Every structure is written in structure tokens, then in C-alpha cells.
Amino acid sequence: MCGINGIHAFHYAANPVDRSELIRTRDHMAPRGPDGAEAWFSEDGRVALGHRRLSIIDLSDAGTQPMASSDGRLVVTFNGEIYNFRALRADLEAKGHVFVSQSDTEVLLHLYASRGEAMVHDLRGMFAFAIWDSTRQVLFLARDPYGIKPLYYADDGWTFRFASQVKALLAGGAISRDPDPAGQVGFYLWGSVPEPFTTCEAIRALPAGCTLTVDRIGAREPRRYHSIAAVYREADALRLPRHDASDVRAELRDALADSVRHHLVADVPVGAFLSAGIDSGALVGLMRSVGQQSIQTVTLAFEEFRGRPEDESLLAAGVARAFETQHTTRVVTQAEFEADLPRILDAMDQPTIDGINTWFVAKAARELGLKVAISGLGGDELFGGYPSFRDIPRWVKLLAVPSHVPGFGRVARRLSQPLVSAVGFSPKVPGLLEYGGTYAGAYLVRRGLFMPWELRQLLDPDVVHRGLRRLAPLARVEAELPPAPASAHAKVASLESSLYMRNQLLRDTDWASMAHSLEVRVPLVDSALLQTVATARAAAPAQVGKELLAESPNVPLPTAIRERAKTGFTTPIGRWIRDARLGAAARRERGLLENAHWSRQWAERLAAI
Amino acid sequence: MEVLALLSDGFGAVGGIARYNQALMTALGACPHISGVTILPRFGTPTSPLPDGVVQQPAAGKFAWAARALASAARQKFDLVFCGHLNTVVLAAAIAKARHIPLWVQVHGIEAWEPRGRAVRAGLEAATIVTSVSRYTRRRLLSWSDISPDRVRVLPNTFTVSFVPRSRNTALAEHLGLAGKRIVLTVGRLSATERYKGHDRIIRALPEVLRQVPDAAYLIVGTGDDRSRLEKLAIDEGVAHVVKFAGEVPEADLPDHFAVADLFAMPSTGEGFGIVFLEAAASGLPVIGGNRDGSCDALADGAIGCAVDPDDRAQLVEAISAALQGRQVSQPDAVSRFAIENFASHVDELVRSLAH
Numbered sequence: 019m020c021g022i023n024g025i026h027a028f029h030y031a032a033n034p035v036d037r038s039e040l041i042r043t044r045d046h047m048a049p050r051g052p053d054g055a056e057a058w059f060s061e062d063g064r065v066a067l068g069h070r071r072l073s074i075i076d077l078s079d080a081g082t083q084p085m086a087s088s089d090g091r092l093v094v095t096f097n098g099e100i101y102n103f104r105a106l107r108a109d110l111e112a113k114g115h116v117f118v119s120q121s122d123t124e125v126l127l128h129l130y131a132s133r134g135e136a137m138v139h140d141l142r143g144m145f146a147f148a149i150w151d152s153t154r155q156v157l158f159l160a161r162d163p164y165g166i167k168p169l170y171y172a173d174d175g176w177t178f179r180f181a182s183q184v185k186a187l188l189a190g191g192a193i194s195r196d197p198d199p200a201g202q203v204g205f206y207l208w209g210s211v212p213e214p215f216t217t218c219e220a221i222r223a224l225p226a227g228c229t230l231t232v233d234r235i236g237a238r239e240p241r242r243y244h245s246i247a248a249v250y251r252e253a254d255a256l257r258l259p260r261h262d263a264s265d266v267r268a269e270l271r272d273a274l275a276d277s278v279r280h281h282l283v284a285d286v287p288v289g290a291f292l293s294a295g296i297d298s299g300a301l302v303g304l305m306r307s308v309g310q311q312s313i314q315t316v317t318l319a320f321e322e323f324r325g326r327p328e329d330e331s332l333l334a335a336g337v338a339r340a341f342e343t344q345h346t347t348r349v350v351t352q353a354e355f356e357a358d359l360p361r362i363l364d365a366m367d368q369p370t371i372d373g374i375n376t377w378f379v380a381k382a383a384r385e386l387g388l389k390v391a392i393s394g395l396g397g398d399e400l401f402g403g404y405p406s407f408r409d410i411p412r413w414v415k416l417l418a419v420p421s422h423v424p425g426f427g428r429v430a431r432r433l434s435q436p437l438v439s440a441v442g443f444s445p446k447v448p449g450l451l452e453y454g455g456t457y458a459g460a461y462l463v464r465r466g467l468f469m470p471w472e473l474r475q476l477l478d479p480d481v482v483h484r485g486l487r488r489l490a491p492l493a494r495v496e497a498e499l500p501p502a503p504a505s506a507h508a509k510v511a512s513l514e515s516s517l518y519m520r521n522q523l524l525r526d527t528d529w530a531s532m533a534h535s536l537e538v539r540v541p542l543v544d545s546a547l548l549q550t551v552a553t554a555r556a557a558a559p560a561q562v563g564k565e566l567l568a569e570s571p572n573v574p575l576p577t578a579i580r581e582r583a584k585t586g587f588t589t590p591i592g593r594w595i596r597d598a599r600l601g602a603a604a605r606r607e608r609g610l611l612e613n614a615h616w617s618r619q620w621a622e623r624l625a626a627i
Numbered sequence: 628m629e630v631l632a633l634l635s636d637g638f639g640a641v642g643g644i645a646r647y648n649q650a651l652m653t654a655l656g657a658c659p660h661i662s663g664v665t666i667l668p669r670f671g672t673p674t675s676p677l678p679d680g681v682v683q684q685p686a687a688g689k690f691a692w693a694a695r696a697l698a699s700a701a702r703q704k705f706d707l708v709f710c711g712h713l714n715t716v717v718l719a720a721a722i723a724k725a726r727h728i729p730l731w732v733q734v735h736g737i738e739a740w741e742p743r744g745r746a747v748r749a750g751l752e753a754a755t756i757v758t759s760v761s762r763y764t765r766r767r768l769l770s771w772s773d774i775s776p777d778r779v780r781v782l783p784n785t786f787t788v789s790f791v792p793r794s795r796n797t798a799l800a801e802h803l804g805l806a807g808k809r810i811v812l813t814v815g816r817l818s819a820t821e822r823y824k825g826h827d828r829i830i831r832a833l834p835e836v837l838r839q840v841p842d843a844a845y846l847i848v849g850t851g852d853d854r855s856r857l858e859k860l861a862i863d864e865g866v867a868h869v870v871k872f873a874g875e876v877p878e879a880d881l882p883d884h885f886a887v888a889d890l891f892a893m894p895s896t897g898e899g900f901g902i903v904f905l906e907a908a909a910s911g912l913p914v915i916g917g918n919r920d921g922s923c924d925a926l927a928d929g930a931i932g933c934a935v936d937p938d939d940r941a942q943l944v945e946a947i948s949a950a951l952q953g954r955q956v957s958q959p960d961a962v963s964r965f966a967i968e969n970f971a972s973h974v975d976e977l978v979r980s981l982a983h
Contacts, residue, residue, distance in 0.1 A: 030969040031783050033930050175762040175781030176924075194766060219770060235976050239777045488773045 020083070021047030021070040021532075022095040022169075023181035024148050025190075026157045026232055027063075032176035034063030039190040043181050044068035046189035049365070050097075050182060050532045058084035058093055065150050065157065067095040072535055074284050074390060075099070080119035087127045088118065091152050094130075096123050097182055098145035098167045099539070101280035106140060130158070135229055138243050142280065142546055144539070146224075148180060157232040163244035163545040164396075165213070165226025165520045168367070168528055172221045173237040180224075183367045183529070184216050194220045201368075202625070203485030206476055209371035209467040209621055210522040212494060214240075217368060226520055244545060247512035250503035253552035266554045266561045271570045273550035274541075278304040281392060281541040288539070289314035290392040291379050292345070294333035296568045297394030297403075299579050301541055303571025305392065306341045313343040316382045316391070318375065321351050322590045330588075333578060340576050348382035355594045365533035369624040371467065371617045373526030374591050380531040380538065389537060395523055396542035399515040400551055401564045402507055406464045406514060411506035413454040413463075421455020428452055431471075445469055458495035461513045467621055476622065507555065519543070592616035595623075628982065629704065630655060630664045633696055633719050634711035637668025637683050638675075641878065643784075643902050644735055645671065647760065648711055650785050650967065651733070654974035655709070656680035660982045665703070667696050693718055700726060707731060707981065710754075713738045713747060720750035729755035729981055733782075736899020736921060739764050742771035756981060758782040760900040761921030780977060783924055784902040785970035789882055792911030792959055796886040803871055803887065808844035809951045811836075812888035812912070814881065814903050815895075817851030823897030825917065825937055826857050832944045833866040839948040843869065848884050850875040885910035890950040893922075894937040901925040908932060908962040913950040915943075930961045 023043045025035045040057055048055075051070025058067045069083040084095040100106070103122035106129060111117065115128040122143075129137040130149050135158060144166035148159045159180060161169045171180040172193045181187045188195060198219040204212040213223035224230050227244035230237060278301060282288050290302050292315040305313055315338050319331035331347045338345035355374070362377055383391045398404050420426050430451035438447045449469045453459030463469070470491065473482045498516035503509055524543070531538040541547070555562040568575045596616050632652060636645035656664050656678045666683040669692050673683055687695055700708075700722045710719030710732045723730035732754040739759070743751075751757065751772050757779045759765035765779050800806045815824040829845060836843050847857070847870065854872060861870040876884055885891070891907030892915040901916060904925035908914050914932025916922035926932040933955055935942045949955050 029781060030973060031781070031924065031927065031964050033928055173776065175759065175765045175779070196766070196770065220766070222776070233976075235780055235973070235980055237777050238980075239775065484771075 020072050020097045021050030021182045021186065022068065022097045022146065022148065023047070023186060024065070024067040024095060024150075024157070024179070026065050026150075026178040027176065028157075028178055028232055028234055028236055029176040030234075035059065035066040035177075036192070037066065039192055040066045040068050043179070043186045043190035044070055046186040047181070047183055049535055052535050054082060056082055056084060058086070058095075060150070060152070067093060067148065067150065069095045072389065072537060074286055074537060075103075076119055076121035077285055078119070081121035081123060083123055085119075085121075085123050085127065087131065088116070092127050092130060093150045093152075094123060094126050094147055096126055096145065096147035098143060098147070098162065099283070099537075100125060100141055100143040100145060101283055102140075102142040104283075135231070138229055142544070144543075146182065155234065159224060159230045159232075161224045161226055161228055163227040163246075164515065164524065164543050166524050166528070166540060166543060168525065169224040170216060170221050171224060171230070171237065173232070174220065175236065178232045178237055184218065184221055185367050187221055188218070193218070196220065198488075199481045199485030200488035201485075202477060202481055203473060204489050204491070205369050205625065206468045206473055206621060207462070207466055207470065207489075207491055208517075208521065209617060210525060211368045211370075212489070212517070212521050215489065226516075245498075245501075246515045246548065247499055247503055247508070248501055249545070249548050250505075250508035250512055250552045250556075251501045253549070253556040254504045254508070256553060256556065266558045267566060267569070270550065270554050270562065270566055273547050274300075274567065274570045275304055275308050277541040277544045277547040278392075279308045280544070281539045282308065282310060284390050286389045287312070287314065288390045288392060289316065289383055289386065289388040290343075291315075291383070291394070291538075292317045292334045292337060292343075293394070294330035294337070294579060294582065295394060295397075296564050296575060296579060297397030297542060298392075299334075299337040299394075299575045300397075300567045300570055301392050301394050302337065302341050302343060303573060303575060304541075307570075307572040313341065314386055314388060315343040315345045316379060316386060316388075317345070317347050318379050318382065318589075319347050319349045320590050321349060323588075328588045333582070336576055337579060340573060341571075346382065346386055348378070348385075350378045352590070352594050352597070354378075355591070356598060359598060361533070362530075363624075365529055366624075367529045368525065369621075370522065370526050371620050371624070372522055373530040374595075375589055376527050376530035376538075377533065380534045380536045384534040384536045389535070391531075391536060391538055393527065393538050393540050394542060395527060395538075395540045396515075396519065397564070397567060399511055399519050400542050400548065401562065401567055402511065403564055404514060406461070407507060407510045410457060410460045410464055410510050413450060413460045414457055414506075417450070417455040417460075419455075420451075421459070426451075427455070445472060453492075457499060457509050457513065458492050461495050461510075461517070462491055465518050467617060476625075505556070505559070507559065508552070595620045628661050628706040628978070630661060630707045630709055631696075631699060631703075631705040631722070632664055632666045632709040632711065633715055634666055634668045635670065635715070636711075637666045637671035637686065638673040638677055638681075640668065640671030644712070646902065647735070647784055650970060651782070651974065652681050653678040654967075654971040655978070657971060658975050658978045660975075660978050664709075665699065665705075667692060667699065696722065709733070713743065713751065716750035716754075717746050720753045724753065731755065731981070732757045734759045734764055734768055734899075736760065736764055737897055739899075740767040748772050754778065756780060756977065758977065760784055761924040763921040763923060764899050781924075782970070782973060782977070783965060784900045784905060785965050785967045786902060786905040786909055786962075787967065790885065790906045790909035791882075792909075792957075793882065793886040796883050799883055799887045803846065803873060805844050805846060805871055805887070807842065808869070809840055809842050809890075810844050810846050810888045811890045811892050811947060811951070812846045812848065812884065812907070813891070813893050814848040814876075814884070814907075815893060816849050817847070817853040817857060819851070819853040819856065821897060822853060823895055825892075825894035825896070826853075827860055828894045828937055828940070828943060829892055829947070830857065830860050830864055830866060830870060832940055832947060833869065834864055835940075835944045836947050836951070837866065837869065839944075840951045843947075843951055845870045846873060846884070846888060847871065848873045848876050848881075881906065882910060885912060888912055890915065890947065891932075892947055892950075893917075894935060894943055895922060896920055896937050898922045898925070904932060905962055905965050908957065909959060911957050911959050913955045913957045915946045915950060927961060927964065931958050
């Protein structure tokens with residue numbers, strides 16, 4: 019886990035790489051990698067790679083990056099973890115490759131030498147990396163299937179630049195800050211900026227599950243090598259005979275344990291975030307099941323919730339007792355939030371309405387001396403834990419026919435709008451009539467922060483017009499559906515994993531944890547596990563749910579956790595945000611934002627900063 | 628690949644776009660993947676033999692030209708349509724679509740900076756590849772069109788070998804009445820509608836420059852309907868005695884005019900690229916340009932010349948005085964990056980990217 023960056027002056031007209039620019043960008047990411055900072059420059063001055071290191075595997079200098087192959091042909095800078103690196107290394111050694119370090123980074127170099135760009139199919143883990151291939155004179159970049167690790171780039175037509183953070187690229191000083199209307203509009207629609215857009219027109223995210231090459235004419239079109247919807251579709255196509263329920267359970271239990279085992283590979287202690295939910299509790303139980311002896315866990319508690327049903331910390335402490343962890347409950351107060359707010363806004367790479375909870379739990383983990391923590395993120399996407407898994411198929415079924423009547427949706431929405439706002443319903447309700455007839459439309463409404471027709475009250479009409487045209491929100495959601503898995507569950511899971519989890523949850527986890535130099539690992543966001551779960555679900559849908567996850571550790575989760583109704587994770591942060599006085603006062607809180615949900619007010623304030 | 632090239636200015640036409648097109652068509656014709664290039668120009672009649680692999684049909688008026696383009700596309704099999712100007716992209720895109728062949732669009736400068744209508748945008752967004760003369764034009768284009776950035780490449784201007792450092796042409800200086808002066812030169816159109824080249828900015832800077840460099844003079848090469856305004860401005864500023872309007876100069880005589888100057892300055896705000904910067908730098912002159920447009924590319928971000936804020940008079944005065952006093956030196960080597968060999972090899976790379 020680290021911060022990476024690089025510059026490639028690919029065009030014959032470009033000046034050689036400005037070394038100081040590389041260092042400025044690299045060192046803007048100091049919190050991502052406090053243990054070391056290195057840079058590599060090609061002899062001809064056309065390529066430079068930077069790296070900030072948080073040492074977790076092979077703590078010796080042999081693991082230092084950027085790392086060159088022994089013949090000097092390849093150089094890599096890498097952020098993330100390759101969990102199957104030992105197996106890959108064994109395969110490569112059998113083919114005659116000779117290794118000089120114990121790091122997963124070196125495996126990338128040998129694997130690229132052996133497999134070329136197809137190497138990405140062999141990797142299990144979270145990663146964003148760039149390899150300079152001096153023989154082909156090509157820069158090769160790749161990002162993991164889910165997009166756990168970030169990777170942003172800018173190609174101005176002469177020079178290509180990349181980094182783990184948008185703000186770090188801007189800190190280099192050579193990239194235009196012109197805003198991208200698609201990023202602005204996307205932020206208001208969803209509460210996070212949807213990839214590949216960023217708030218800057220010149221900077222794009224390399225989409226999750228994609229590779230990119232940069233040659234003498236510049237950055238080529240990103241190439242997708244992994245799609246979550248395709249995994250579900252392939253699982254459908256396998257048409258395995260209906261499994262015995264116990265077989266399915268055993269298989270999944272093994273797969274969950276296998277994922278957790280892989281996610282524990284480290285040369286430093288691995289701790290865990292613990293809430294009162296099934297996901298994090300089951301993961302801590304599985305850590306114990308696969309043999310981790312000493313486990314540090316951390317839970318957030320809020321002064322306001324003391325003695326109230328919202329207080330999860332007592333239940334979490336019960337889980338900790340059941341799995342015999344060294345447990346810490348960290349109390350966060352409104353005063354601490356207000357004191358941290360400037361640093362939170364500074365660390366927030368792209369505007370987002372979430373991530374503050376992760377900020378504090380990561381801060382607490384780091385205070386305990388942890389460098390790595392396991393998180394239960396991804397359980398709801400994998401096992402259908404969100405209300406959207408129920409709502410979206412229902413809406414689509416109900417509205418499919420009327421939505422095919424030309425003009426029905428728009429007219430119905432317009433007619434119902436005044437009534438809906440008069441009775442105080444969510445503005446999403448009329449949106450449902452317009453969009454609810456398709457999966458993409460229903461998803462847009464379900465996960466929407468503001469509805470498209472509200473944007474003109476928030477942004478300049480020209481920005482809205484250009485932003486909506488470029489973003490094409492419905493088409494963007496639809497693009498995550500092909501090759502169209504058959505089941506409703508698979509469709510919703512594909513959308514939630516490829517959009518909400520990717521653009522919001524994973525990105526927020528990255529910036530909020532890296533600001534504290536903490537690596538967060540997510541065993542439930544794993545392409546190998548996804549394959550097993552999708553296959554099992556296609557064969558025996560009723561067997562694959564949260565209950566199975568709860569039962570997967572050798573010692574099952576306490577009953578109080580398993581039987582607790584899904585309440586969602588509640589924090590007082592929304593109220594704190596309402597109370598917080600930001601320098602840039604919200605301009606339009608009267609009207610659209612008066613009495614609005616805190617997330618809408620927060621979005622407007624963030625956008626004004 | 629057989630290429631149909633729809634150009635505004637072909638071989639035999641004059642001006643920046645014509646020179647660019649001629650270099651590009653020559654390079655295309657020389658690509659191993661290209662079997663032939665058929666040019667349909669709006670303007671230009673070749674006066675010398677065309678490069679190998681290139682044929683040019685006679686120039687024609689707007690409608691005849693469009694009809695000829697459609698007829699050629701219907702008659703002959705092409706594998707690529709090259710569109711040399713955004714204003715004709717609708718026709719080019721229609722041909723490419725009808726024949727199911729890729730479209731290559733070239734953009735130069737101001738025509739691609741401001742948002743264009745729906746039809747032009749659709750035509751542009753249908754392109755397989757767009758080449759822009761500068762990073763600036765590319766950025767402006769990408770701000771209003773939704774074409775994927777990885778389809779928009781930069782193919783900078785290039786210059787010919789006739790521009791090399793020469794010894795000072797004292798005879799011409801005498802002829803122009805500028806003997807013994809330290810001369811600032813601008814070469815460019817004097818257009819009343821555009822007025823972006825910055826002649827007026829230099830004239831306004833001259834009084835202060837003269838205080839620092841008393842033997843400074845300003846030579847303006849080029850003609851146009853803004854000349855009388857500029858002449859009056861020179862009188863108003865009290866510098867008419869050191870401002871010389873040379874009028875239009877044939878391209879063949881340009882090297883001599885570079886050889887008479889001590890500095891080339893054009894603080895413009897409207898350059899797509901500004902090939903004249905390259906010619907000046909290759910001729911051995913220090914160069915000053917603006918920092919707000921495609922000039923940054925011609926100045927190679929400061930490696931070739933000095934980029935100033937065109938509207939900051941103090942900055943401009945300091946830059947001109949420094950160059951005339953020898954504090955900014957010429958960088959004729961830095962300009963070699965824009966040599967025709969690099970241009971041709973890049974065109975070949977672009978063609979290969981289309982072929983794959």
C-alpha cells in the first residue's frame with residue numbers, strides 16, 4: 019500500500035521530464051507512504067516513476083520501489099497487495115525466473131516478463147501499478163478488478179502523468195485545473211464523482227478492471243479485462259446442477275476462509291474494524307478460524323449514543339469477546355470532528371458525501387499502532403444486504419409497462435412533483451415514475467442524491483447541460499449491466515458493486531485510511547470469492563445470504579448479532595455536518611436544501627469549497 | 628490504405644494551414660501503410676511536382692468541391708477519409724459513414740476553440756482520430772466536445788530547412804531604413820477582425836522599451852486591413868519613427884527578413900500553434916510569444932522562447948528589453964525537435980495506430 023506516480027514525455031515535441039514536478043506530486047502523497055520515498059529516471063529523461071512506501075511485505079530495502087528487473091528492461095511502481103504472490107512466484111521459479119527479494123512487487127516484474135499484458139488475469143489482490151517496458155518503449159498501467167486502489171492520469175497530448183490521487187497530480191503544477199462538468203454533475207447525482215471522470219477535465223480515472231498503455235502517440239483507450247456482470251453471467255451459463263444445500267455451504271465457507279487467509283498475508287500485524295454487523299464480525303471470526311492468533315479490533319462509539327439502541331459498541335465488544343480479540347472502543351466526539359474537519363477536507367481527494375466514519379476508525383487503528391486492518395466492506399454487495407436488492411426488481415416489475423408508453427414518465431413526474439413536495443415526500447418519488455421501469459433508471463433513483471431535474475437549482479444551466487451530455491447518467495449505469503446476467507439479484511449486485519461500491523465506498527476507504535497511513539483490506543471484495551459466490555448463487559439462490567456468512571467461522575457469530583435487524587450503520591455524523599460551520603456558507607440552503615437530508619446539504623457545501 | 632483528403636488549402640496554396648497540409652500530405656504519401664493520397668482542395672494549384680503517392684484534383688468552389696468529394700467517394704474505393712478543416716467535417720463524416728471507413732479530422736486553432744453546432748460536433752465525435760496542432764487547441768476542443776480524449780492526438784507544426792541561422796542582412800536593414808537599429812520583428816496578418824497577434828501590444832510597449840534600449844526599432848512584416856489603425860497607434864504612442872511596416876513579403880524572402888532582426892516577438896492570444904515562432908527560432912532569433920494559446924507549444928514551454936502574459940505590459944517590456952540587450956539568447960537547437968523527420972515519423976505512427 020503506497021502512493022505511486024510517474025511522468026512520461028512520450029511525444030517528440032515534449033521537454034524531458036521535470037524532476038521537481040515528479041517529486042512534488044510524489045510528496046503530496048506522503049501520508050500514503052511514510053516509510054520511504056524513491057524516484058527512478060530513465061537515462062534519456064523521457065520517463066520518471068515515483069513511489070512513497072508503506073512497508074507491509076518484505077520490510078527490507080530489497081522491497082524498495084520503483085523496482086527494476088535484473089536486466090534493467092522493466093521498472094515498476096506499485097500500490098497495493100498481490101495476495102497470491104507466493105503461488106505466482108513458485109510458478110515463475112519453476113519456469114526458471116530468479117528472484118532477489120521476498121516482495122510481491124518483484125512478482126509483477128517477472129509475471130510481466132513472462133505473460134506480458136495478460137498478466138493481470140493472474141493477479142489476486144488490490145492493485146494499481148505502472149510498468150515501464152524499455153524494450154517496447156511502452157508504459158503499461160493496470161488497476162484491480164473492483165477498483166480498490168485508485169489510479170488517475172492526465173495526457174495533455176505531449177506528456178502523460180499518473181498518480182494515486184487527483185490532488186497529487188495537481189500539486190505537480192503542470193495540469194490544467196479546468197473543471198469537468200461531467201464530474202460536477204456526477205457528484206450531485208450520486209454524492210461521489212463517477213469514474214472515469216474527476217472534477218478536473220484534464221484528469222481521468224483509469225476505470226477499475228482496466229489496463230492502459232502509453233506509447234509514442236500517447237495514452238491508448240483503456241482496455242477492460244474484468245467485469246463483475248460478466249462473472250455473474252458466466253456463473254449463470256455454467257448451469258451447474260442444483261447443489262445439495264450442505265455442499266453449497268461448505269464450498270462457500272471454504273471460499274470465505276480462503277479469501278480471509280489470502281488477505282492476511284503481511285509481515286506486520288493485521289487488525290480489523292469491528293461493528294455490530296454480520297460482515298465485520300464474520301471476518302474477525304474467520305481470521306480466528308484460519309489461525310490468526312492475536313487480533314486487534316477497533317470499534318467507534320459516539321458520546322451521543324451512550325445507552326441508546328444506536329450504540330453498536332456494546333454488541334461489537336460482545337463479538338470481540340466471542341473471538342477473544344484485543345478490543346478497543348474509540349469514542350469520537352463532535353469536538354474532535356470539528357477539529358479534524360480541515361484535515362478531512364484536505365485529505366478528501368475528490369468531493370464525496372461519505373468517508374468520515376472511515377476517517378475516524380482508521381485514525382483509531384493507527385493510534386493502536388496498526389498498519390493494516392481488515393474491513394467488512396463489500397458484504398452487502400456480495401450477499402444482497404441493501405434494500406435496493408428488494409426495491410429495484412420490484413419497481414422495475416411494477417413500472418416496466420407504463421415506462422414503455424412514450425412520454426408517460428416525464429408527464430407523470432411533472433404532474434406529481436408539486437403534490438409530492440407538498441406532502442413532504444422525497445423528490446425521488448416522482449423520479450421513480452420517470453425512471454423506475456428499467457434497472458438502470460431504478461438504480462439511478464435508488465442511489466441518487468439529487469435528481470437530474472434538480473440540478474439547475476444547484477449548478478449553472480450550461481454546466482448542467484454539458485455535464486449531463488458528457489456523463490450520460492443512464493447510459494453510464496447501463497454500461498455496467500452487459501453481458502446482462504439473468505437474475506435480478508445479479509443485476510443489482512453488478513450495479514451496486516460497479517457503481518456505488520467502486521465510486522463511493524472503496525474510494526472513500528482509500529483516502530480516509532491512507533490519510534492515516536493505514537492499509538485497509540477487504541476480503542469480501544475479491545474477484546476469486548465473487549466467482550465462487552456467483553456460481554453458488556446461480557445453483558442455489560436461497561442458500562447464499564448473510565446467514566451463511568454469519569455461520570462461516572468455526573465459532574459462529576453471537577446470536578445477538580445474527581438476529582439483529584438490519585438497521586444500517588448509524589452515526590451522529592450527519593448532525594455534526596449540519597452543525598459544522600464551513601468557510602463557504604451554503605449558498606442555497608433556503609429553498610431546495612431547506613430541511614433537506616444532511617447528505618444533500620453536505621454535498622452543496624463541499625461543492626462550494 | 629487509399630486516402631481521400633478533403634482540404635481547404637492544398638499544394639500551391641499559401642499560408643500556415645496550407646504549409647501544414649502540404650507537410651502532412653507529403654508525410655502521409657510516404658507512409659508504408661498508405662498506397663495513395665487523393666487531395667480535393669478548395670484552394671491551391673500546384674506549381675511544382677507533387678510528392679510520390681499524392682495526386683491533387685483541381686481546386687473548386689464550395690458546392691462544386693462538395694459534389695466532387697461525394698462523386699470521388701462513390702467512384703473510387705478509399706480506406707480513410709482525411710478532413711483538413713473542422714468546417715467541412717459534416718461532409719467528411721457523411722462520406723466516412725456511408726463507406727464504413729475511418730475518419731481522420733485535423734484541427735488547427737480558433738475554429739476548434741469555441742463550441743460548435745450540433746452537426747459539427749456529431750461529425751467530430753464520429754472521428755476515429757483527431758489530430759490537433761497544439762495541446763492548447765486539443766484542450767479547448769475537449770472542453771466542448773465529448774469525443775474520447777484518447778482519440779485526440781497532437782501533431783505539431785513543422786518547418787522546412789530553408790530557415791537556418793544566417794549572418795545579419797545589413798543591406799536589407801539599410802533598405803528598410805533600419806540600419807544600426809536593434810530590431811524587433813513580427814510576421815503575421817494585420818486583420819482588423821482578429822487583432823489577436825499583439826502588434827498593438829508591442830507598439831504600446833515601445834516607449835518604455837526605447838527608454839531602456841534607445842536604438843530599438845519595430846519591423847512589421849505582413850499586410851491586412853488593420854494596418855492603418857496600427858500606423859495611427861504608432862503615431863499616438865510617439866514611436867512612428869521606429870516602427871516600419873514592410874507590407875507583405877513573399878515566402879521566399881522571409882529568411883532574409885529574419886536575418887535582419889534581433890528578436891522575434893508576437894504576444895498573441897489566438898495562435899493555434901504559431902509556425903512562425905519555429906521559423907524565427909530556426910533562423911537563430913530569440914523568440915517571445917504569449918502564454919495563453921498554442922504559442923506555448925511553439926515555444927516548447929520556454930525551451931525555445933520566452934512566454935509572457937500578453938496583457939502584462941511590464942512583462943512584455945522586460946522580455947523585449949532583455950532580449951535586445953542579449954540577456955535572452957536564441958535556442959536554435961531546441962527547435963530541432965519540430966524537424967520534418969520527427970513530424971513524418973509521428974504521422975507514420977498515427978497511421979499504424981489506425982491500421983491496427
